[in-house]
Amino acid sequence: MQPPALQLRALRKRFGAVEAVAGVDLALRPGEFLTLLGPSGSGKTTILKLIAGFERPSAGAIELAGRDVSALSPADRGIGVVFQQYALFPHMSVRDNIAYPLKLRRRSPAERDRRVEEMLALVELSGYGARFPRELSGGQQQRVAVARALAFEPALLLMDEPLGALDRALRVGMQEEIRRIHRESGATILYVTHDQEEALTMSDRVAIMREGRLLQVGAPRELYRRPADRFVATFFGECTLVPATLLASPDAGHVRVAALGREATVRRGAPTLADDISLAVRPGKLRLRPTADDLPLPTTVVDVLYLGDSVRIVGWNPVAGEVLARADPDEAAAVAIGQELALGFAPADAVAVGGSR
Numbered sequence: 016m017q018p019p020a021l022q023l024r025a026l027r028k029r030f031g032a033v034e035a036v037a038g039v040d041l042a043l044r045p046g047e048f049l050t051l052l053g054p055s056g057s058g059k060t061t062i063l064k065l066i067a068g069f070e071r072p073s074a075g076a077i078e079l080a081g082r083d084v085s086a087l088s089p090a091d092r093g094i095g096v097v098f099q100q101y102a103l104f105p106h107m108s109v110r111d112n113i114a115y116p117l118k119l120r121r122r123s124p125a126e127r128d129r130r131v132e133e134m135l136a137l138v139e140l141s142g143y144g145a146r147f148p149r150e151l152s153g154g155q156q157q158r159v160a161v162a163r164a165l166a167f168e169p170a171l172l173l174m175d176e177p178l179g180a181l182d183r184a185l186r187v188g189m190q191e192e193i194r195r196i197h198r199e200s201g202a203t204i205l206y207v208t209h210d211q212e213e214a215l216t217m218s219d220r221v222a223i224m225r226e227g228r229l230l231q232v233g234a235p236r237e238l239y240r241r242p243a244d245r246f247v248a249t250f251f252g253e254c255t256l257v258p259a260t261l262l263a264s265p266d267a268g269h270v271r272v273a274a275l276g277r278e279a280t281v282r283r284g285a286p287t288l289a290d291d292i293s294l295a296v297r298p299g300k301l302r303l304r305p306t307a308d309d310l311p312l313p314t315t316v317v318d319v320l321y322l323g324d325s326v327r328i329v330g331w332n333p334v335a336g337e338v339l340a341r342a343d344p345d346e347a348a349a350v351a352i353g354q355e356l357a358l359g360f361a362p363a364d365a366v367a368v369g370g371s372r
């Protein structure tokens with residue numbers, strides 16, 4: 016069996032009193048695209064710096080293809096990196112920036128030239144090779160940084176918000192490019208983004224981070240359907256949280272609960288749940304016309320936002336607090352601020368979660 020492309024074992028990094036990375040275990044399959052998603056300060060960049068060799072771990076191990084690389088210099092790890100703060104070399108042309116990692120690896124001048132042209136075409140900057148970084152826009156500089164990281168076809172590519180400064184159209188285009196490059200190169204990619212939609216569309220798996228820890232790692236659909244706790248439920252997609260009481264655990268995947276004056280069997284997000292639980296319900300699962308079997312969630316409309324394909328309804332329920340619903344624009348045409356709505360949801364569309372928000 017092939018060893019993982021990247022394995023982190025009990026990885027820790029302390030900066031004085033701050034434990035930026037607080038014991039992280041993670042394995043990436045060769046060719047996998049995994050995204051770290053978490054709030055500002057949760058340790059995402061620190062993990063990437065430890066893997067790249069720009070920071071030393073306080074404890075734990077980092078293995079690439081089964082080999083401990085902790086003692087190697089960044090250049091000897093053979094990892095491609097795109098970091099916002101490790102910018103382009105300002106004194107080098109775009110061409111020389113992209114050729115630099117190839118030069119380090121003693122590729123022939125002919126191969127370097129060929130590869131630089133390929134990479135420039137890939138990031139749609141053909142003809143910009145002679146320019147210097149200061150003569151490019153921020154977005155163009157980022158694309159050069161992506162080209163530079165990919166030039167030597169690294170087995171592992173670390174990308175820290177590589178598309179952060181791009182406008183939306185360019186961003187979507189670059190997302191597609193990165194996915195295509197990922198497919199064609201077979202590189203393993205560890206990606207960091209703030210943008211959960213980006214994480215959702217690009218990744219094989221997403222790892223949700225909070226305060227230096229991984230809360231849950233899984234395929235986007237799995238995280239969305241079975242969030243491990245309240246934080247994951249609200250951070251990876253929106254939801255309404257309805258307080259509930261745990262009555263019984265009939266099987267590994269379900270719990271029996273009391274909520275909103277009824278009893279129901281719902282999915283559970285984690286194998287063990289404390290007594291203090293909520294039912295998480297996605298906005299699209301709240302119905303304007305509930306059935307008799309639905310759990311009733313009477314809601315006062317606080318705000319209505321027309322989004323084109325759908326209408327976003329923000330409301331208030333005395334038990335659940337904030338209610339977030341999404342409805343079809345035709346169905347919700349008459350919904351107005353201040354109105355009382357008899358919303359409801361099917362038990363099959365709720366998932367029981369514990370933990371803090």
Ligand SMILES: Nc1ncnc2c1ncn2[C@@H]1O[C@H](COP(=O)(O)OP(=O)(O)OP(=O)(O)O)[C@@H](O)[C@H]1O
Nearest residue numbers: 030033034035053054055056057058059060061062
């Ligand atoms: N060199 C450093 N010295 C001291 N503290 C640091 C250092 N680098 C990071 N930290 C702290 O470690 C924690 C994690 O920082 P990190 O940059 O990894 O977060 P992040 O998840 O990348 O956040 P963001 O989304 O804002 O980029 C933060 O509390 C940060 O202040």
Ligand SMILES: [Mg+2]
Nearest residue numbers: 059060061175
């Ligand atoms: Mg960061």
